[in-house]
Amino acid sequence: MNKWCCPKGRKSYHHGNLRQTLVESALDILKEGTLADLSLRALARKAGVSQTAPYRHFKDKEALIAALKEEGMRKLGEGMQKLMEEEKDPLQRLQKLGMRYVQFAEKYPAHFKIMFEYELGDYDKYTELHNVSDNGFSCLQRTVNECLALPGARKVAPAVAQFSAWSMVHGLSVLLMNQSLIKHMKEDHFVDLGDRNQIAEMVTRSFSESLVK
Amino acid sequence: MNKWCCPKGRKSYHHGNLRQTLVESALDILKEGTLADLSLRALARKAGVSQTAPYRHFKDKEALIAALKEEGMRKLGEGMQKLMEEEKDPLQRLQKLGMRYVQFAEKYPAHFKIMFEYELGDYDKYTELHNVSDNGFSCLQRTVNECLALPGARKVAPAVAQFSAWSMVHGLSVLLMNQSLIKHMKEDHFVDLGDRNQIAEMVTRSFSESLVK
DNA sequence: ATTTTAATATTGACAGCGTAAACATTAAAA
DNA sequence: TTTTAATGTTTACGCTGTCAATATTAAAAT
Structure with missing residues (x-):
């Protein structure tokens, strides 16, 4: 039949x-x-x-890619949000947030690249993506603000420190993902350039500490 | 005939x-x-x-792209090398190097993306590209080292400061290039988020200053 | 000057891609 | 039960990177 x-x-x-x-x-x-x-x-x-x-x-390939971005942003954002509750010390948390970001890039490089390197024709069209992305970024921003409110904090405009933090952690992710870029660093007695995790630890800690006296 | x-x-x-x-x-x-x-x-x-x-x-499309990378790295490197002679004060120079980097990304975003976001199958095959790239990066590194040798400089492993500087300036370039990412920043009384040049100035200066007391 | 050769160009072909148009099947709504 | 909207299929077009076979010519060797 x-x-x-x-x-x-x-x-x-x-x-x-x-x-x-x-x-x-x-x-x-x-x-x-x-x-x-x-x-x-x-x-x-x-x-x-x-x-x-x-x-x-x-609708087209771009729409599929937008969905992949959304998926990644959600996952990254969730990981960062969890840290907001787990770690109460702002300086420590700032460092850990950075490490999350870097580790995401290291674990899912292609996904990370799509999230940040593929530019959508019309970003505003994908409002859910926008919302989800905001999650992770605002964790970073809020934590920077907390750091700046600490006794002995450097005097910087919040937006500048926020931008710095985000730039730092994003750039670090990109550089560490890019095997070839690391080759341009000169060797150093204190740092093992082969150990990306160590580099990430030291750079994020150094940034955290630079926000307070 | x-x-x-x-x-x-x-x-x-x-x-x-x-x-x-x-x-x-x-x-x-x-x-x-x-x-x-x-x-x-x-x-x-x-x-x-x-x-x-x-x-x-x-040989193939990738080889053409490698040539484009090389062209861009040469140009960026030359611009930075010029600064090595023009500006003798390390802190000032560090900031200006960063601005060069950012401005290159702003002026030639697609070229910049190819330089840093397109990964070659076999980077080592393109030795001239490697040499040319080294030019600009080593300007940044040498300048960071000079800053760290200044009286009152923060105590950080040179490689960490170098990595930080490069990460910062690269991440900043990416964020500023990406219209959509800026939208995730909250507005601020001291910073005009619409003025990318101002943001770059402030962030690079803030980083420079963070290296010394 | 003539011949040989290596560099540089051409045509034609193939498979893979994004996607549009026209049509088919079926789950859900009326 | 009928209608409709959602979700599939087939076919087709023009674009892409790249290969194989061939043609033209500038430069090197004789």
Whole structure:
């Protein structure tokens, strides 16, 4: 009585939750590959679905990428927010927030790159992405403010210190991700340039400490 | 006596200096477009040459991109090296070096992105690129060292301060380039978040000053 | 000056990509 | 039960990077 049902090897004509599957597959690819390895067609193939099926869930490739950004920002933001409760000392927390940021970049470099290096045509269109992103950033900002309120804090405009903190931690992430850039550093008796975690620890601590006397 | 000479509208069968032309056209495109707008075929068309002609000068697209990186690193490095002679005060110079870096990113964002965000498959293959890049970075490093030798300087391992400086200035460049990221900053009475130059000035100065008491 | 060779160009082809248009199937709403 | 909206499919177009085979010519060797 069935016509011959379902495109090959699927139980129903409809996939069920293609959108989520696509996002997850994409993240999967990004774990071992780069943005260049990410194609809608490849995702469709992986999901066992026709090459235009993704277009029912994403207007275009950019929309898929926006979803990946959102996913990453959410995860990064959650990690940082958890630190807001776990660590009450502002200076310590500032350092730990930085480490979270750096470690995210180290663990998911391709995902991180998409989050920060892929520019959307119209950022404002993706309001949920904007909200989610705000989460992590505001942790950083609030913590910087707390540091500046500490006795003996350096006198800097909050926005300047916030910008500095964010710049520092972002730049650090990029530099550490980039094997080749590290090669431009000269060797040093106190620092093992091969140990990225040590570098991150020292730089973030140094920044934290620079905010107070 | 001519066979019918030359592919349409060229004086000789050979182009003359196709390699340079391609690089310049590429930089041209990057002035108003992005890496996504850059295709070998488009460059070939622009140069009035067949679509495979570029392959006589670049092994593949990546090789062309490496040339673009090199061009940018050379320019950035030269600008920074000039500052080494112009400004003798280390703290002042450190700040100005940072400003150069940031301004380069602001003026040639797409080029900057290629320089730092496009990862070559095999960086070591491009030794000239490596040398040229070293120029600018070592200016930053030497200047940081001079600052640390100043009376009243903070006690930090040189490599840590160098890494911090570079991270700071690179992260700052990225953040300022990214219109959308700035939106996540809260407004501030002392800083005009719309004035990227002012932000850069304040952040770089703040960093410079943080190295000495 | 003539021949040989290496550099530089061309045409044609292939597979992969993003995505638009037209149509099919089915789950959910009326 | 019928209608409709959501979710699929097929086919097609133009773009891309790049390969193989071939042509032209400037420069080197004779």
